[in-house]
Structure formats: C-alpha cells, structure tokens
Amino acid sequence: MSKNKRNGVQDLIGLERFTNYGVKTDKAEIVFFAVEPTNISVLSSANIEVKVHDLTTVLSMIPDLEIIAMDSAERFDGNKWYVKERLQKEENPAVRELLQADHDFLDEIQLEMSSARRFLFAVRFRREKPEQIFGIISQVQKNISEHGFTVKRMDKAEIKRMLALYFGASIIGDEIPDIEGENYIKEADTNEEKK
Template identity: 35%
Template structure:
C-alpha cells in the first residue's frame, strides 16, 4: 500500500492525465491519439444576420458530416471580471472623490480591454484515432481539414506548441505563458 502511494506521488502530470506523449501533431493517450485542429474564429459582429446564419449552418453541416469530431471553445485571454468587481466595491467604500475618480478610470479601462478581447476565443476540433493505420489516419485527417476549408473556415492542424498551450489553458487556465516547457524546470537546465 505504501509503495503504491509513493509510486503515485512520483508520477508525472502527463501520466496522471493519461498522456503518454505530445508529438508534433497529436497527443498520444492510453485510449488512442488525439489530433487537434485550430479553427480561426470569424468576427460575426460585423456580418449581417443572413451571413451569420449561413456560417452556423456551414459549421453544423461540417460537424455532422464527420463522426467522432469534437469541438472545444476556450478563452485564450484572461478575464478581468473579478478585478472590475473589486474596483466597483472599492469605489463604494472610498470617501475621497479624487480616489473614486481614479478607481472609476481604472475600471473603465479594464472594461474597454475586456471588450477588445471578446474575440480572443480559440476553437479546436478534436479527432480521436484508435488503432488507425497511418495511411487511413492521414486520409481521414486530410478530409476533415479539406471539408472545413471548403465551407469557409480557416483551419490548421495544431502543432506541439499549440497542444501544450491548449492543455495549459484547459487544465490550468494559464493564458500568459509565451512558451511552454516539455518538462517542469526545463528552462533551468544548462545546455552544455
């Protein structure tokens, strides 16, 4: 029993999540490979209602035509909601009008930044491959990518850095790191 607990504590984060490795094009798990595509979102706020409806139908048709494709939508930027609430509460408590005015300016600035970043969403397609032969997998993945492009969506297969960022956002909500390490502490190792 003690040995099992000790072994469990020594397991890496990847092992705890069931990830065997992150390659240049997929995440290899105990249940098969996960291949991700990054879909660049369209700014629908500038499109007329008919064009928005057409985009939605195109996405529905594309997704329904491919079995086993999953869609993920994640915020890829930080949220300032808690900070804005802090400024609001702090303004209610503040007696000095000059300080209240500064707090209001800060809150307004954060509101403006939040609006600017509303389009900072990332959309991913996840395709699960279980024991697929390489040529079959390649054909399937190329077909999916082609269908999305044919229906007017900008898409590309996620690379290793994209996959690490996706995992960091999904599990840790880390949106600030520029480059992710393959191993904890990798940046501290000296290359000789």
C-alpha cells in the first residue's frame, strides 16, 4: 500500500459510496428495506403462527434476504451502570438524590426506547446491472408486502441514520453529513465572506 493512501473508517468497513438504491461496498451493493414491527404481545397464538408462517414464506421465496434487528436509538446500559456505581459509592444525600433521579430517568427513557426496534431486510447484489437491480428490488418489496408486512426501501438519509446508530456516531440517529467536517468548512467560508 502506498504511503499516500490514507485509510479512513469508510475504507476499514468497506463502504465505497451511496448508490441510487443503497450502499456500495468493496464486495457488493446492499439495498435495505425497513419493515414495521408487529406487536405480537396483542396477537393470539393463531395469529402469531400466521406471522411466523408468512415470514418463513418470504425467506423461502427470497433465500438471499438478510434480517437485521436493531434499536432505533443507542442503548443506555453503559450510562446506567456508571450512575449505579456512583450511587453505591456516594455519601452525600443531595448528590445521591440527583444520581437516583438520573437513574430513574434513564430507566424511563430505556423503557420508551425498548419498543422502538427497527427491523430491516437487506439484499446484496454482486454482479447485477442497475436495471436488473431495480427489477429485483421491486419484486422483493412486492413479495414482502404481499405477505402482510409493511415495508419500504430505505433512502440515503435513512441508511445514514441507521449506520450512525450502528457505529455509535449518533445517540438518537441524527443525520450525519456526507463529508466529515462539511459544516465547519461552510461556517469558515461564511466567516471569510463577512470579512
């Protein structure tokens, strides 16, 4: 490898660029579909069996379909552990009260976020042409939808949000810029123009 070539995070994880349909990696193009979760706690046993059967059917129709389950916001375990440790060691009653309030708040937020799961399907394309990819994407989305799942192909902004959560670049999935530091460059240019 030449000394001039710099390895950034993008290179290390194999991401090359966004495409019209998804993300291009060094090995494949990946298209992501967001699937609305079903609250099975309110379904009867028979309806749960139907949902499982529908999912099994989708997976048999699209054998290369990958399933991703993730939180839609960063987990709070580390923060809760830290506050709990501090709470055990703290002797000042006023500080203990504040730490307990923080711990309760984190519990409350985590409970709200626990129902905020994201379920994604992914399809990898290795040698297909763009027009083939479009046709396959349409068929995949149709097959998933016809089996009782609400599905949507993720756009660039949604994929960026998902990657930001996955790699810990954002706690709540804020939109990240296409270019690292882009906002600072714009601000510097604006300040320069004002002079």
